[in-house]
Amino acid sequence: MENLIANFNYVIVVILMMIGLWSMLAQKNLIKKCIGMAILQTGIILFFISIGAKNNALIPILTEAAYSDPDVATVANPLTQILMLTAIVVGVATLGVGLGLAQKIYHQHSSFDEDEILENQRK
Amino acid sequence: MTGQLPIIVILGPLLAAILAAFTAWLRPKLSYPLVVLGLAISFTAALKLVFIVADEGAKIYWLGNWGNQNHEFVVGIQITVDNLNTLLLTTVSGIALLTALYAKRLVETELAGRQRYFYALLSLLVTGLLGISITGDIFNLYVFLEIAALSSYALIAYGKGRAYMASFNYLIMGTMGACLYLLGVGFVFIKHGTLNIDNLSGIIPTLDPSQALFVGFVLILLGVWVKMAFFPFHGWLPNAYTHAPTASAAVLAPLATKVAVYAMLRIMFTVYSLDYINGLTGIQPIVLYLSTAAIVMGSFFSLTQTNLKMIACYFIISEIGYMVGGAWLANRPGLTGAMYHLVADAAMTSALFMAIGCIVYRLGQAQLDDLKGVFFKMPVTMAAFVVTMAALIGVPPTCGFFSKWYLIQGAAEAGVWHFVAALLLSSLVKAIILFRIIEIGYNRVAHPAIEGNPAIPRNEAPLSMLIPTVAMTLGLIALGLATNTLVNTIIVNAVPAALTQ
């Protein structure tokens, strides 16, 4: 239990990941799939940010007093943040392409429903 | 200058793509030669690297010169080129160049009026694939994965109609794979704090066995399996590559999945280690059974299809089973076979899709029933097709024979007989399909689309397509004849050192 509270962030990450994966695989609506994808991605970003967090640390911008000799323990980890900046941008790029495709599909089949689209294609 | 070669391999197609995005609006005719030039530069650099690395050993390149900082760990991004990398770089850039040369006429007819960004996207796809096969940083690999993936979604969606849904499915599955991979990287990172592959390979063996590392390994593995369409994550592949325009499929089909296999090999044997793989006694048999299932399932479904492209797609799925199985045998012949097959299968799939492309160019589609009389009308194309199929079946002296030889040897050494049986079964199925096509193709009544002028007996695809197809097909035989050199100078150094003693 102690462990669970200390690692509450990670538990939330796992829950978000489960929600995201489930809706990507099981939802039939294309837009919902896209939203699920975005939730999965933000869950992973939360994971990395939690890895790099430090108790009682400041933001990763040095104050002038710390220029010459910064105290490592009081500055948050910049590395994980960079990685996740990249991941956010990749996420929005994928979402955009996904939505573009979804629009095209909608105008072909007048539906966002996967089953209906597949039925239409079989005809 | 030779010190800069590793980055030039990537920069060639990358800069070509950026410039092609300008010329797409200013001088549309220039885009194509630019991209071909970029790919040619990349191929030349890769070829040079093969010899340099074979002579002098692995090359390391630090982007932004952030390597030698007197720090225990690499703080920047590193590019590593060892024997396995050069092998893959040459394969990817060579096949991409040949396909680009081949694709011009196809693009003009299939995508008339819509080809503004096609070559830029093609070049970016190759950039992504080359990047995956060269980078020495596991997060950088993720970014390259996404570059390759995003451009391939667009390349597939060029196919219109059903291609949109196929591309959307690929997007969902591909993003899922990339996310699993990234999550796995997170699990590795939380225990090690570094992303550099060289640094990681130094640390992991020294640590106690840990559940986080194991979960990370499984996640990364699942991620790349989705990307390479390994059974049971293969669902997206057949539709995506079948409904894509033939030009896109010709470059995607041989390369995209193989590069993911490379990523798996790199993670398994460099980031983790041979000992780690051998320690996973519970998982190894499962993966081997999955590989067998992939081969059997791919072969079975290729028998039930009536579209030539679909058949080729199921071949890809079964070939992925060869490579994953070979890698997980984790012995010397198995791994040699997997690495050799990486090159051989890329070449075979490329030749197969080129031949299919020639047929599609004349027939407009590739249903088996439409192939009537095709042997009389397109003898050169069909000769190339038959040789390629022979290579896929594993007839000596083509390269397909040698990869199967090593794989079967490896499986026999490890005593995994179901894998041997699956390999033989897959050859048998391919032979059946080949004979079925020959039977249809020698039917005297030609398809109306290739009837053409009755005075001219033949109706081949244009030379700009035929020459690359024939070149690639001859390459299959050449590769088979060069097996000894390839295995003894390059692959022997790419296999983990513990196995070669």
Next chain:
Amino acid sequence: MMPSLPIWQFDVLLLVLVVLFAVVALSIRNLMGAAVVFGAYSFMMCLIWAGMGAVDVAFTEAAVGAGVSTVFIVSTIYNTSATMRSRPGGMAFKLFIGVVVTLAGVFLLSALPDFPDWGDPNSPANATVAPYYIENSIRDTHVPNLVTSVLADYRGFDTLLETIVVFIACIAIYSILRIETAKSKTDEPEEDIATAPPSYDPSDSLIVRQASRFMVPFMQLFALYVIAHGHYSPGGGFQGGVILGASLILLAISFDLKFLLRQWREKPLMLLVASGVCLYATVGLACMFTGGNYLDYGSLDSVLPNDRAMARSHGILLVEIGVGITVMFSMLAIHINLASNGRFDRGL
């Protein structure tokens, strides 16, 4: 270790809310509602990240996740339909996926005891490579915002590629959606639904128009500050670029797409998208020609004033500008394509 600050309880509340919002966004039947709840979800998320000291990430998520992503979803729905048709059946499949996903979740949680404590400054992730950046960023690059220096310099290659990802997304969406107007009539007649005028014209509200007219210059000024001051404060090319893009998107939404397209023609827009990445890649190439490795801004000291570290600082500014240009125009081009369904005429 249990932190004693009350802020910690606040975090737990936010984390629970995030899960709640995710579930609501996915279970709501109206897609427009789902999009809005998803925007709120992103906003909660960026509060959490800001609480963990990741200000740059929170800033980007606020601009990208809560802002632009939501707009993308909304403009897609505007062009299509917001209603979900309910179909019976499929419960077994959903249940099966649920079981698989739960097993995956349990598998992931099994690694939990193995993790270092949350917030431990001596955990491997915090004590291996990261301290180098904190200790040496000033010496190497003269940049106090560590995120900027690592983003654009130490891991500059990632950032180049990430800019390229945005660029690819832009040209991919263009290739997928754009229909040359001359051809569209014969090519895909079934798309006529989209050209019918929408029942609600969003561009007739005086208040919205005047407010956005007033806001846009300030947004753009702020965005330029964010790009230029990224060395010293949260922000940089991505955030600034997204805000610049968003200011134009705001104009498009509050007036009409036509209004915006009077200023932004297709060709210059797409050329500008490419010019940003081109600037970034060229700076990298210039480093090679002045004798360094690719993206080694330090070697530019032969052409830029001051020492190597200062040259790195200048190099970072140059590439951030490149990133800003590409991101701004990509976001705009993606929005125009999604909102007008590739027609570049009218739309949200």
